[in-house]
Amino acid sequence: MANIIDGKLISTQIKDELKEKVANLKKEGKQITLAVIQVGNDPASTVYVGNKKKACEYIGINSLAYELPEDITEESLLKTIEELNNDDKVNGILVQLPLPKHIDEDKVIKTIAPEKDVDGFHPSSVGALLIGQEGFLPCTPAGIIQLIKRSGISIEGKECVVIGRSNIVGKPMGVLLLRENGTVTITHSKTKNLKKVCKRADILVVAIGKPKMIDASYVKDGAVVIDVGIHRNADNKLCGDVDFDSVEKVASYITPVPGGVGPMTIAMLMQNCVNSVR
Numbered sequence: 001m002a003n004i005i006d007g008k009l010i011s012t013q014i015k016d017e018l019k020e021k022v023a024n025l026k027k028e029g030k031q032i033t034l035a036v037i038q039v040g041n042d043p044a045s046t047v048y049v050g051n052k053k054k055a056c057e058y059i060g061i062n063s064l065a066y067e068l069p070e071d072i073t074e075e076s077l078l079k080t081i082e083e084l085n086n087d088d089k090v091n092g093i094l095v096q097l098p099l100p101k102h103i104d105e106d107k108v109i110k111t112i113a114p115e116k117d118v119d120g121f122h123p124s125s126v127g128a129l130l131i132g133q134e135g136f137l138p139c140t141p142a143g144i145i146q147l148i149k150r151s152g153i154s155i156e157g158k159e160c161v162v163i164g165r166s167n168i169v170g171k172p173m174g175v176l177l178l179r180e181n182g183t184v185t186i187t188h189s190k191t192k193n194l195k196k197v198c199k200r201a202d203i204l205v206v207a208i209g210k211p212k213m214i215d216a217s218y219v220k221d222g223a224v225v226i227d228v229g230i231h232r233n234a235d236n237k238l239c240g241d242v243d244f245d246s247v248e249k250v251a252s253y254i255t256p257v258p259g260g261v262g263p264m265t266i267a268m269l270m271q272n273c274v275n276s277v278r
């Protein structure tokens with residue numbers, strides 16, 4: 001039976017550390033403000049944005065909520081971002097994704113000033129990550145590194161396999177594991193013999209977007225399995241990309257859904273917000 005990595009507990013530890021830092025910054029007269037922009041009212045986005053605002057409140061960060069209509073023009077959204085770029089009181093800007101189809105997401109991300117890019121999605125943040133320079137780290141992969149390290153698991157020299165190559169998770173996850181001296185393979189929908197490649201992994205990060213696709217037959221005995229997926233099944237219950245009941249029998253460590261990676265994404269967003277003033 002695998003040890004369960006408690007993302008809720010670890011994220012609370014990180015948020016408590018940040019809360020103390022924010023209190024100290026306040027004593028120096030420094031306030032932190034995060035602008036959170038949501039376009040339209042996709043229910044999942046509303047939940048994520050709500051959780052981000054709650055985390056800000058917990059830590060002592062001011063949050064400014066921008067709830068913009070679904071049919072807002074791209075021009076008008078870009079203008080709002082530019083105003084926030086120029087507002088000295090705003091330290092971080094987050095535009096919740098996905099955006100409606102008539103808006104070019106890449107253009108929106110590029111418009112956010114890199115020094116306020118707390119999501120770490122701006123091409124200059126991504127470039128800095130790739131060449132090992134300082135910059136905002138994307139929250140989900142950075143949170144996964146914290147989950148692994150704070151569980152006392154070493155990454156150095158380990159076979160790390162990432163399933164999924166998205167800009168938000170898969171690609172930056174590979175780079176961060178490499179930075180920790182892991183031996184990294186990034187797999188995707190065209191990978192041949194996916195099962196065989198996954199079976200090599202000491203650390204398997206699954207961000208495939210398919211409910212319960214990864215069962216014990218993909219997992220080496222004693223592997224660490226991190227599940228980035230989140231889905232709602234027919235009974236309205238949450239599940240991940242990993243078949244938890246099957247994999248927990250062979251893994252040494254596993255993250256649950258919910259309560260694994262999800263809370264860490266928000267904790268790392270808060271960390272980026274705190275870093276944005278320092």
Ligand code: GUN
Pocket residue numbers: 094095096097098119139140265
């Ligand atoms: N949508 C899904 N994940 C994220 C995230 O980490 N940041 C933003 N802005 N939108 C998302």
